[in-house]
Amino acid sequence: EVQLVESGGGLIQPGGSLRLSCAASGFTVSSNYMSWVRQAPGKGLEWVSVIYSGGSTYYADSVKGRFTISRDNSKNTLYLQMNSLRAEDTAVYYCARDRYYYDSSGPIRYFDYWGQGTLVTVSS
């Protein structure tokens, strides 16, 4: 059974740092694309970052230069290092398996498994 379990959220002051973890089971993180998606309180979904199976990483403009996505293959775990945190980074952060493949119609991509989310609150 596929499972994703996030941890590491909490209350942090503006300018501080936090590292989120996403422990995966039932599949291999390094063989898949993996993304972080966040949701500010009462707001919609915002994609944050992706790490491809080959190791390339990409970020939303809102977090570029401040957040770093990574993975530990030995632990089958995804991470999000968040630095220089701002009040607007307050959100529930979800990790998601970012399924990507080709079929006869072309590329197919979707988030098929999600964690339960971890709340990050940036406030003084």
Place this chain on the structure above:
Amino acid sequence: DIQMTQSPSSLSASVGDRVTITCQASQDISNYLNWYQQKPGKAPKLLIYDASNLETGVPSRFSGSGSGTDFTFTISSLQPEDIATYYCQQYDNLHSITFGQGTRLEIK
């Protein structure tokens, strides 16, 4: 970035009603569009991928259509358990995924 505009932002309908949500992309995204359902306090759930393909295990009352810039999500007969917020999501730009702002669906 590709902008996704959903309408309406909220919707009230009766059990058994046919419900339609639209999503418009700021540029041609072919059929690179997914739909998710999110219930309060829960993670989103994939319903439709590649604009019109029903995810395994999702009831057939859910469907999607469209290509290019204009997409439609339909619930053929609204059930009480369908109360949720629905999001479209594009993946035409593989390095920058974007979601619509969401449509909150309520029972009348």
